[in-house]
Amino acid sequence: MSTPARRPDAERNRTRILEAARAALAESSHVHLNEIAKRAGVGQGTLYRNFPNREALLAEVYRRDVEELVTASSALLADHEPVEALRRWLDRVIDYAEIKRGVLAALEPAAWQDLVAHSHNPIEGALGHLLDAGKAAGSIRTDVDAHGVLLLIAYLGRLNRDEWESKARPLMSVILDGLRRRDADR
Missing domain, CATH: 1.10.357.10 (Tetracycline Repressor, domain 2)
Structure with a gap:
């Protein structure tokens, strides 16, 4: 079963979240989801819709x-x-x-x-x-x-x-x- 295609804005949000997480990991192994959401410019709900934990x-x-x-x-x-x-x-x-x-x-x-x-x-x-x-x-x-x-x-x-x-x-x-x-x- 394939996953449905994401809307372009949802895909951009996901990419921004991943890039923010990668940048945070380069600085420290102690990364917090709220910090990543802020860096990505998305809300907590958007982050959790893409990544449950x-x-x-x-x-x-x-x-x-x-x-x-x-x-x-x-x-x-x-x-x-x-x-x-x-x-x-x-x-x-x-x-x-x-x-x-x-x-x-x-x-x-x-x-x-x-x-x-x-x-x-x-x-x-x-x-x-x-x-x-x-x-x-x-x-x-x-x-x-x-x-x-x-x-x-x-x-x-x-x-x-x-x-x-x-x-x-x-x-x-x-x-x-x-x-x-x-x-x-x-």
């Missing part, structure tokens, strides 16, 4: 970020050489990971474990697509796979929130440099 809202922010991250790999490869596409995708991973940290901190363990379990394969697939393009172009090492790279990226989650801004991107650059073939032109 805080967990539903945060889960949707997370799912939307995963979807955007996954679809970005093909779009980036269409516009850039494989290493540059991978660099831009990894930059998005930093933004995604910051929001993921906020969502996971705000949800009950059972809820976030389910979200993470359903997002792992699509993210690994998107990364694999980027790595395969780089390998085919001769610019990415052939002895790495998406699973291994995700393990390296996962360690960035150990950074404290106050270290995130200053260390996450430089460390991701180290990961990217390690993925490049030593004999490839940079």
Whole structure:
């Protein structure tokens, strides 16, 4: 059974709510629905019509970020050489990971474990697509796979929130440099 299409104004409200929630999560894992409604410029009723509770809202922010991250790999490869596409995708991973940290901190363990379990394969697939393009172009090492790279990226989650801004991107650059073939032109 499909969901009925939303009116354009209702869809705009939903999008504004999600964007406000995402912005609030980037600042703190302690987000309150009334604050999100204010940021989005909607009333409490509008927020609750779209999201019955805080967990539903945060889960949707997370799912939307995963979807955007996954679809970005093909779009980036269409516009850039494989290493540059991978660099831009990894930059998005930093933004995604910051929001993921906020969502996971705000949800009950059972809820976030389910979200993470359903997002792992699509993210690994998107990364694999980027790595395969780089390998085919001769610019990415052939002895790495998406699973291994995700393990390296996962360690960035150990950074404290106050270290995130200053260390996450430089460390991701180290990961990217390690993925490049030593004999490839940079």
